[in-house]
Amino acid sequence: MENNNKTEVIVIGAGPAGVSAAITLARAGKKVLLVDRSDNAGDKNIFGGCIYEHQTKDIFYNFKEEAPVERIVTEEKIIMLTDEESAEFTYKHPISNDNASYTVLRRKWDKWCVEQAVKEGVCFAPKTLVKELIYENGTVKGIKTQFEDYYANIVIVADGVNSLLAKQIGLRKRLENKNVTLNVKEVYRLPKQRLEDRFNLNENEGIAAKILGGPLKNMFAMGFLYTNKDTISIGYGASLDELIKHKIKPYDLMEKLKEHPSISKLLKDAEFIEYGAHMIPEGSLESIPKVYDNGVMIAGDAAGLVNNIHFEGTNLAMLSGKLAAETAVFALEKGDYSACVLSKYYKKLKNSIIIKDLHTHNNTIEFLKKHINTITSLYPELSCKFFSILSCADGMPKQQKYNKFFTETLKSGVIKKSIPIGIFAMEKCLKK
Ligand SMILES: Cc1cc2nc3c(=O)[nH]c(=O)nc-3n(C[C@H](O)[C@H](O)[C@H](O)COP(=O)(O)OP(=O)(O)OC[C@H]3O[C@@H](n4cnc5c(N)ncnc54)[C@H](O)[C@@H]3O)c2cc1C
Missing domain, CATH: 3.30.9.90 (D-Amino Acid Oxidase; Chain A, domain 2)
Incomplete structure (x- = not known):
């Protein structure tokens, strides 16, 4: 940080998006201040959940050996419940898996990530609540915190799902329910x-x-x-x-x-x-705001970059933070922090898996909502029925059992109800 409270880039939020942005900038030799409102990074952050090796190792090279990961995921399960019963599908990963996922707890994980950022040269300010962006003549110039004002050529906003700061400068609206x-x-x-x-x-x-x-x-x-x-x-x-x-x-x-x-x-x-x-x-294309303006870019959940269908958020946050940082490096080298130059960030997002996957699933949630009774009620019921009727040696002749299962299945209307689901799934698979 220079004496006059001015640096090259300020990153707001030390979640996956912010830390990845800060590390990428520090590695490129840029001066970066990372701020977070928590006493310790991760204190108040919540997720499921899993982090994904593919994206994580791109930022944290030795995370598998050094980070506080809990367990490597070797079993993926879908547990389908009726009121009383359950049926499970389990997939077991091969032992060596280069694209594994790992369970982590954010309190430990975020703290470790910030420590890595500091080792890479990032200046980290915890307990620093950004109250608003300093916004002059349509350009973001810095941040107002509960302590002091700080200035930068570029501000990367990675303050999570509510992003009051992106709303302040009109880039985002209030999320609808x-x-x-x-x-x-x-x-x-x-x-x-x-x-x-x-x-x-x-x-x-x-x-x-x-x-x-x-x-x-x-x-x-x-x-x-x-x-x-x-x-x-x-x-x-x-x-x-x-x-x-x-x-x-x-x-x-x-x-x-x-x-x-x-x-x-x-x-x-x-x-x-x-x-x-x-x-x-919810991660639909239409709810993604404009992610850049003069002197500012938005990354991670703050920009709605989540793939809810596949439970992917941290990886997209890390990637978007990295792409925003690469754009900032380009802008700093050009000495131009205008929206025109920072629009390169959106182009990078579009060419990445982030927008490609959001594009694939643009209407998926809407579709699933329409067919939700079939998926969350009928399928679990039939799966349990399958096991309860066919697996039980209760003296009933098998022909009678098959008959009972298929009669009940047909009566449920599952075939008719599954046709649109099958067609929708096929379209998603085949669409280029
Ligand atoms: C219950 C749950 C389960 C999930 N499971 C998974 C999963 O299994 N796998 C997966 O990949 N994703 C999962 N996600 C999604 C994932 O957690 C998010 O997509 C990801 O954390 C987004 O990262 P981010 O850096 O954009 O935001 P966040 O992680 O929300 O980080 C934002 C940071 O900004 C700070 N901040 C906010 N406002 C200010 C301010 N004004 N001043 C200073 N600091 C501020 C916060 O303290 C926080 O540290 C889950 C989410 C939830 C809620």
Whole structure:
């Protein structure tokens, strides 16, 4: 930081987007100030969840050896619930997997990421709340904090889903309820050996599970469960407008999920240690704001860059932070911080997996909402019925069992209801 409170780039927010931007700038030899409102980076940050190796190692080269990751995900599960029963699909990864995902806890993970940034030459200011951007003649010039004003040639805004700062300068509107999911998460402690026995895991192996149906049926909602070293993260995300429509209190829904017989036994005797709630932008192309203006760029959740269908947020945040930083390096070398030069950032986003994937899924959430009863109620019911009728040796002749299963399946209308889903999925797969 120069004496007159001016630096080359200020990055607001030390989440995945902000830290990646700051590290990329420092590696290019630029002066960068990273600020976050938390006492320690990550203190108040919540996610499921998993980080993805492919993008993470692009920023944190030795993260697998050095970072506080909890477990490598070796099993992906889809747990489908009815009111009483459950049916599971499990995919087991091969042992060596170069694009693995890892469960992490944000409190430890974010702190480690910021430490790496500081080692790379980033100047980090914790406990610094940015109250507003300094905005003069249509150009962002710096930040106003609770302490002092700081100036920079470029400001990268990576302050997360609510981004009051992007709203202040008119780049973003208030998110509509239909474009945002509310996520509730709890963490439970279970001694490491008991956790591994309960989930049938070897040392360091972990599970990432998605939960469909049960108390989450008939609304755009999905649960999740992740195993950490000696804790279990469990929660769900539900579209805000659906929670309002169904008049469900987020906490009550969480309780119902935990009470389901197939879930409660996974948490048995585990000690409750943490509760939190956080929004996620739904990640549609139309809700992405203009991501640059004179002297400013927006990255990560602040710009709505999330792929909710695939539970990808941290990787897109890291990539967008990196692309914003590369654009800043180019602008600093040119000595031009105008919107025209910074528009290069949007071009980079468009050529990256971020906009490509958001483009692929542009109408997916809308489509899923229309067919949500089939997906979250009918499919779990039929899956459970399949096992309950066909797997049980109860003296009923097999022909009679097959007949019963197929009659009930046909009666449910599943074939007719699945045709549009199949066509939609095929279109997504085949579209260039
Ligand atoms: C329950 C849940 C589960 C999820 N699961 C996954 C998952 O499994 N995998 C995955 O990849 N993604 C997941 N995500 C999404 C992922 O967490 C986000 O996409 C990602 O964290 C976005 O990173 P970011 O840096 O843009 O924002 P954030 O991580 O939100 O970071 C923003 C930072 O800005 C700081 N800040 C905000 N305002 C100010 C201010 N005015 N002044 C100073 N500092 C400020 C905050 O303190 C925070 O540190 C999940 C999200 C939730 C809520």
